[in-house]
Amino acid sequence: MDSFICKSEKATMDLARKMGEKAKPGDIICLKGELGAGKTHFVKGFVTAFGIxxxxxxxxxxxIIQEYSGTLPVYHFDFYRLENVQEALEIGSEEYFYGEGVxxxxxxxxxxAILxxxxxxxxxxxxxxxxxKITIT
Known part of the structure; x- marks a missing residue:
């Protein structure tokens, strides 16, 4: 487990970009945190590693999902409004999880249950x- 303190949105995005640079096809990154914690800013930094x-x-x-085309496809999910796992299955989430992108x-x-x-x-x-505070496990 690694922890980092990011004192600005830019620092969060820089850390995320570095993580993106290490990502490979089929990787699944799960972001946890309260509303407003900075998950979407993390994604903004992450995608820059793929030229997005x-x-x-x-x-x-x-x-529920945004697809971004870069050196690798990036599939950005937000399951906040899901009522149940079945909804995730209905949009084909598993196909993305086991696909050629991140x-x-x-x-x-x-x-x-489906991860x-x-x-x-x-x-x-x-x-x-x-x-x-960003903790990676």
């Missing part, structure tokens, strides 16, 4: 308005 503009990233709360998931606890065991867990905790 951070401006392309928006929270997919209403669409999946990054906000609110993964809502679909734990493989070897996911990377990242917990983002808000310390204050601009500082986050």
């Amino acid at each position: 503009s951070p401006e392309a990233v928006s929270s997919p709360t209403f669409s 999946s990054i998931i906000e609110w993964p606890e809502r679909v734990e 493989p065991e070897d996911v990377k867990q990242i917990h983002i905790a808000s310390i204050n308005r601009s500082t986050r």
